[in-house]
Amino acid sequence: MMAFPPQARTWQRRGSRTQLMIWAAWLVGVALFVGCFQLISDKTIWAFVWDAPQQAGDLAVRMVPPDWLYIRTLGRPIWDTINIATIGTAGAVALAIPVAYCAARNTTPSVSVVRPIALFIIVSSRSINALIWALMLVTIIGPGVIAGIIAIAMRSIGFCAKLLYEAIEEIDTGQVDAVRATGASGAQVTAYGIVPQVLPAFAGISVFRWDINIRESTVLGLVGAGGIGLELNAAITQLYWTQVSLILLVIVGTVIVSEWVSAKIRHAII
């Protein structure tokens, strides 16, 4: 250290070893990125990509002005969409409670058997998109709102249960011990020691998921599961672009309103 006169060294954020490792990581990352992009570009017809701006301009011209009168037929689909999201969320939350209870390390009846099953339910529900659920459910129970509701519910169980079980794992154990020390039974410990602690988180999670579900339920109609997606699909296949633009505006409006409602409620809770 003393071999160098102190003024010859300038301050550096990292040692040379870490610097080298970071550089190597960047190298690998960039190589991976370039390689992947190359593979995509091999599968791309670049002529179509280059004329995209022209296509976009063409589409924009055809979409303006929106067909405002078409709004009269959209009331019903929007109502359906909101119902799919709301009822689906309610169902998912109801189903997520036992799953979360079984998945949380501190409440699960058995760490070696029940907990992995609950975690598997959570992961599979989260990895299958609502659209895939809807695709399957439409084949099973026929097209319509009910398929959409079940699809949304199946998809949301994992999300709600995951956040809820994390909330349960983070509770203050002192309160639980205090309730237990009064001689409370297992159910009473849950009701008085655990539930009050996770209730605000639980309400927040439900509202948050509802907001996401509004957005997801707008597309379920593309595979026949009801809501405004049906109208969107019909308008796109019939090339009624003025109707498409109105539907998109309605979707944006609904999403913004639902986001505002959910933010208000979450502020009120927390």
Place this chain on the structure above:
Amino acid sequence: MTAASAVSSRRWKKPALIKSAWLRWALAICAVIYFVSVLQTTPVNWTRVWEGLPRGAAFLAAFFPPDFVSRWDEIAEGIAESLWMTVVSTVVGIALSIPIGVGAAKNIAPAPVYYFCRAVLAVSRSFQEIILAIFFVKLFGFGPFAGFVTLSFATIGFYGKLLAEDIEDMDGSQAEAVRASGASWLQWINYGVQPQVMPRMIGLGLYRFDINFRESAVIGIVGGGGIGATLNTAFDRYEFDSAAAIIIVIIAIVMLCEYGSGYLRRWVQ
């Protein structure tokens, strides 16, 4: 204390989540009215559902056993395509969302830039990936390029918003201290702001990678390339055993991503 002893015969009740009883009842009544109106207006063809149940059982039976073998080449190709799309779109999306996220942070961006960037984020977040994919497929033609653009655009909305919120929540005094040392604007961002938001942002980037992979599994349904296209084809051909295999592969990869990203996040923080 006399008042307290007078009411001591009353049983203790759990405090409710919503304190005002009036609001509680109003919400409950609204909920009941809502449910009734939904039941009234939603035509559920219960006979169709009932008829569907045995069909559903047959359908589920058709999923088993999953058939990995006969369509394995298509599955492997689809998964590989999804993975490339995920990698490229996560990188591009995050790279583009950094300037937009910085611009959308109220405490460091001037008002016009702020409103412009917020508008970009709002547009990107309001549309589901699928709707974006429909349009990008129209513009760029079928295939992974449309999927890549879709996922990048969706990433901007997600990542940019969270980045902006994180910057807005940062500790102002640290940034102030860097600025007081005479740093230029870029140095200020690099040394005053970036270190504060970096750990969380790396975690969120990995999380977005997960999401992008999951989404890449469905944008194929509308022509955006990837495993979704393979899955849709399997459904269309009524090859439910192959579809089951694809879904299992998707679940396995998502689980792998989730564990991997959890591990990396702990290592980074």
